[in-house]
Amino acid sequence: MIRSMTGFGRGHASTEDASATVEIQSTNKRHLNIFVHLPDPLPEAESDVRMQMKEAFERGQFDVNVSAELKGADTLPVDVDADAAMHHKRRLEQLAAAAQIEAPIRIDHLLEFEDIFAGEEEREAAKIQRAWPAVTQALDAAIDDLQAMRREEGDALRDDLERRTRAIDEHLDAIEARAPARVEERQAQLRDRLGALLDDEHLDADRLETEMALLADKLDVTEECVRLHSHLKMFREALDADEPSGRKLKFITQEIHREANTIGAKADDETISREAVEMKEEIEKIKEQIRNVE
Incomplete structure (x- = not known):
């Protein structure tokens, strides 16, 4: 489950x-980041807020606005220490009896x-205790x-991210389907060019095979495709994780982008280049979305 970092909440009690x-x-x-705005007489309660x-959230910036109102308009402008008043009353009664x-x-x-009236600090503490x-x-x-x-926002983000990873899968499937034929075409072009430049009897077959093997290795994107499939799997697992996964999703997306860049750089083919570009467009949109994931 993923959660958005944007939202609004209100509570009354x-x-x-x-x-x-x-x-x-x-x-x-x-x-x-937490910014707390408390009214008098509650500033001392900021640490508790x-x-x-902190117990509820992992990431994000929060503005917490608190308003409170004490009940009882007929309260005295100063607070009375009832314990002290009763203590002095008993002492006076004892003195009168003696x-x-x-x-x-x-x-x-x-x-x-005078000590039966609470001081400023005691009055403020009493107000905080009441509120x-x-x-x-x-x-x-x-x-x-x-x-x-x-x-709720996280559910919408998840749906969008899953849709974009499916789109990347489709582009990756198209690249894997095209890649072998692209290598064969380039090898055939290399053979034709060398054959046109050299007489058949002077053509070093071993050297030609070596050059074609090097070309195939240069154009091969199998490893990148395998890693990209693995990264997409990890991305989906992070979407299903119970704990906040925004940081993990960001890291995996960087790795996905790295493999897509490499595929595009090695393409040397119109079809693969187009698929790689469209794949990177989806990745950029994913990057924008996960900035808002907790």
Whole structure:
């Protein structure tokens, strides 16, 4: 299964404390680049967002946009440390009991203790703690949505790549069918040219056979065709692999292009040259497509 590196995913989640929306846009990139855009008070959570993204994707450039809103408009502008407040209340009650004072503990008594109000760092940490469950749920949903789109795009890429490899197979079959006759024709032309230049009694038959053997070797594309068949087989296997195979497909395509170039250079034949050119046109289109494969 192959996946495209381009796509868009969106997720929304809501908890008792907050609601969050995450949008992810991905484009093709050789390596993994992640850009995270978080609102206040979430900048400290960027490393966690990056970690979730790295677990989900291998390659590509990602823009992750997070919006979050805390619920409860009636919350105080400062946060109260409930544990500290209860601690001081108990201490005051103990003190009142020891002094045999029966007056109740009032709020103004507790306001004397500054540590019951959370500081700036504590307030920000509390906000992150409240918002993060909604953010992580929305991020998971956005990742799932993006992966679904990348798989769908990958299926379309796979269909196109398979069609182009079949076209290369057809051109390769035509080259293999033409190659033996092309060698025989060139050998016959060599024999005719030498026969016209030399008298039959002075023609060195052994030398002629040697020259024809050298010519056949020079024109022979059997090895290139065999390697090209092998590369095409590996290409199809990479398309079926479970893991991301974009880098492997790129390498195999380079090897396919190398063999096609060699065949074209050794052609010395109109039919084979035409088939090699058309084959390389398909290879160039494959190169463009696999730039977008994860």
